[in-house]
Amino acid sequence: MTTTAKPGPGRTQDADLTDRILRAAEQSLRANGFSGLRMEQVAAEVGCGKTAIYRRWATREELVAAVIMLFADPAEEPDTGSLVEDLVIHQGQSMINQSYQDNQGEDRPLWGVLVEPKVREILYAGVLSERRDRGRTIIARGVSRGDVPPETDADALLDMIAGFAFYRTNVRNERLTPEMFRQVASTVVSAPPLRITT
Known part of the structure; x- marks a missing residue:
């Protein structure tokens, strides 16, 4: 599922305007969170009408x-020969692209929007x-290397690491490092x- 609407017939989208809308929305999300994001404020910040936003994205x-997709790292799947190091990279x-940056003060972590069901649904369909x-x-x-047993619950293992990251960034507002993940x-x-077998 794509998150960018296609231009209507006879209408081309201005890539610069699209980028400015996304950046203004990002700043609003970091400052105000999902509940504080207002389309009219983003439009005013960019200097366009709300219709320019809704032509690109039908909903908030x-x-x-x-915005989140701007920061999704499409890097290659790690294969270092070490399960621990591959998990750290992954x-x-x-x-x-937020927790390895310098401390952004009072900015809200972008991860927080994943608690919004419709946002999560869109993102889960893709990234x-x-x-x-x-x-x-x-x-x-x-x-296959014998690092963990065959009956390892892969989803639970991944959830344990991701849950740590989500809690630390969204609840404790901490800056995470590779060593923490390691x-x-x-x-x-x-x-x-x-x-668990029944």
Whole structure:
């Protein structure tokens, strides 16, 4: 599912205006969160009409998803030969380019919008499901090397690392580092969650 609307017949989109709308929406999200994002304020900030925004994104949720996509790292799937290091790199790619940057003061982390059901649905149809599939592949390689047992619950393992990242950035407002992920990944890999069979 794409988050960018296609131009109507006979109408071309101005790439510069699209970029300025996305950047203004990003700043609003960082300052005010999802509930504080107002299309009319974004339009005023950019100097366009609300219709210019709605031609590109039919809903506020689609606009927010498009902002998040700006920061989704399309980097190659890591394959270092170490399950722990691959998980550290994978989680770093998933952090939407925010936690490895210098402290942004009182800015809200962009991850917070994932609690919005419609935004999450749009993102899961694209980048989030792709990221999860990559994570499962990383763990499958770890299983084949004997790093974790075959009955490892890949989704639970990935959730433990992602949950740590989400809580630390959104609840505790901490800046995360690769070393933090390395400690968590090492702990989880040493005693991975196993699939529950009934």
